[in-house]
Amino acid sequence: MKFFVDTADLDEIRDLAETGLLDGVTTNPSLVAKTGRPFTEVIAEICDVVDGPVSAEVAATDAEGMIAEGRALAKIAPNVTVKVPLTWDGLKACRALSEDGTMVNVTLCFTANQALLAAKAGATFISPFVGRLDDIGLDGMELIRDIVTIYDTYGFDTEVLVASIRQPNHVKAAALLGADVATVPPGVLRKLAEHPLTERGLEQFLADWKKTGQTVPRA
Numbered sequence: 001m002k003f004f005v006d007t008a009d010l011d012e013i014r015d016l017a018e019t020g021l022l023d024g025v026t027t028n029p030s031l032v033a034k035t036g037r038p039f040t041e042v043i044a045e046i047c048d049v050v051d052g053p054v055s056a057e058v059a060a061t062d063a064e065g066m067i068a069e070g071r072a073l074a075k076i077a078p079n080v081t082v083k084v085p086l087t088w089d090g091l092k093a094c095r096a097l098s099e100d101g102t103m104v105n106v107t108l109c110f111t112a113n114q115a116l117l118a119a120k121a122g123a124t125f126i127s128p129f130v131g132r133l134d135d136i137g138l139d140g141m142e143l144i145r146d147i148v149t150i151y152d153t154y155g156f157d158t159e160v161l162v163a164s165i166r167q168p169n170h171v172k173a174a175a176l177l178g179a180d181v182a183t184v185p186p187g188v189l190r191k192l193a194e195h196p197l198t199e200r201g202l203e204q205f206l207a208d209w210k211k212t213g214q215t216v217p218r219a
């Protein structure tokens with residue numbers, strides 16, 4: 001399973017990239033707005049830090065505009081993935097940009113039928129938003145299960161990119177369902193490594209080690 005980080009914050013991205021665990025980055029207009037910086041500059045810098053796919057979202061709502069914006073964004077770096085919304089115009093743009101050879105992430109997916117359309121339009125990634133479905137009392141993971149089943153049944157290459165992740169349990173559930181990618185906010189990504197028993201165990205080991213008065217050799 002691949003891990004993308006869901007942020008446009010370069011300090012966070014640099015820090016997480018150092019772990020070697022980062023397979024890509026997703027941004028959206030809200031995340032870019034938080035940086036207060038020029039969009040294309042931020043995307044170019046992220047693409048320098050991370051080798052994997054970096055999603056940059058169009059702002060146009062008509063297919064022609066999305067294709068023009070997508071083509072300009074794709075010129076920033078070879079790992080730019082153009083993000084388009086799951087609308088009829090977005091699906092048209094997805095087809096055109098995919099035919100150009102550009103990676104496309106179809107975003108704001110909330111039903112299995114939408115995911116089916118995105119796969120047929122040649123999407124590289126489909127982004128179902130699990131947290132936003134949970135927020136309205138639905139089951140985000142049920143959508144992931146349905147999409148994985150449909151894509152497996154028909155052999156679609158489109159990767160299931162689980163988005164709108166709010167907590168570590170979302171990551172585990174997505175992994176158990178065989179999702180290809182989880183895009184995770186930095187805070188949640190860090191939490192994946194944490195456990196109180198790990199901390200307590202380490203404290204105990206270090207306290208006992210100190211009593212030996214020894215040091216571990218270093219290369």
Ligand code: E4P
Nearest residue numbers: 006026027028132163164165
């Ligand atoms: C995905 O690409 C989106 O940027 C993101 O996961 C949305 O998450 P949110 O619902 O927490 O805003």
